[in-house]
Amino acid sequence: MLSIRPATEQDAALLETLIRELAEYERLLDSVVMTEADLRRDGFGTRPRFRAFIAEWEGQPAGYSLFFEVYSTFEGNAGLFLEDLFVRPQFRGKGIGKALLAHLARIARDEGYPRVNWEVLDWNQPAIDFYTALGGKFLDQWRSVRLTDEALRRLAEQAK
């Protein structure tokens, strides 16, 4: 039996574990510097920066979704951005990923967000096929850029 419930502060350690499992699956564990304390502060403090749902299969934590609000100037409204969606390997094939996405879609509908966006790694064909089957549109003309660390500091110093 599947149940999906909002994550609470008591789930910070579980979320940390699941996020690391996702990063390992995405071959990006080296880039994870997050701590449980970060998640506690940013998800469940005075100014929550994300919301998350935990999926449980027969009482066992099986996966999670984590999302926040973003904005589109061309559309003139806010949408939801799905930062993470993950189902543990031993719980796959039970429709849990789809149930987590459906839950998010219902939140979008109920709270008036006309779209949900996310990103997928280009080699993750099972996920790409799954999103395509749901009617997801791939925005492949866009390239993501990131500025951090020394490049960001150097630019900041040039501000008049």
Add this chain to the structure above:
Amino acid sequence: MLSIRPATEQDAALLETLIRELAEYERLLDSVVMTEADLRRDGFGTRPRFRAFIAEWEGQPAGYSLFFEVYSTFEGNAGLFLEDLFVRPQFRGKGIGKALLAHLARIARDEGYPRVNWEVLDWNQPAIDFYTALGGKFLDQWRSVRLTDEALRRLAEQAK
């Protein structure tokens, strides 16, 4: 002379104009459904969903930047997402785009955001070269997905 100032509610009509000019440059004007009222509500109401800066060259509106906060679970902190950056054609070549970005980098530094992300169209080589020169990193292994309209509604109805 260049000046950069925060946009206020009085700039909603100007922002609408500039956003449409950006969309035209990006060949995406057909996808713009935003109105001035949307920008007024979402940028300058009780719950601001974005912040924006207006660049003026000798008192004339020359460009803008518009951004909001996003979150990274792998990094365990928030960053800034630059939704729009635009300089009107007649004001290009004066360093206004770089000044707007530097201004944003300074805000990131001063407010404790360790990164700025944005997206660029894959055919916009002048912008790609500019971002590369600033030290921006392109995250080309990620594909953006969007779910809207009927596909989103259909999925929402499947939520248990």
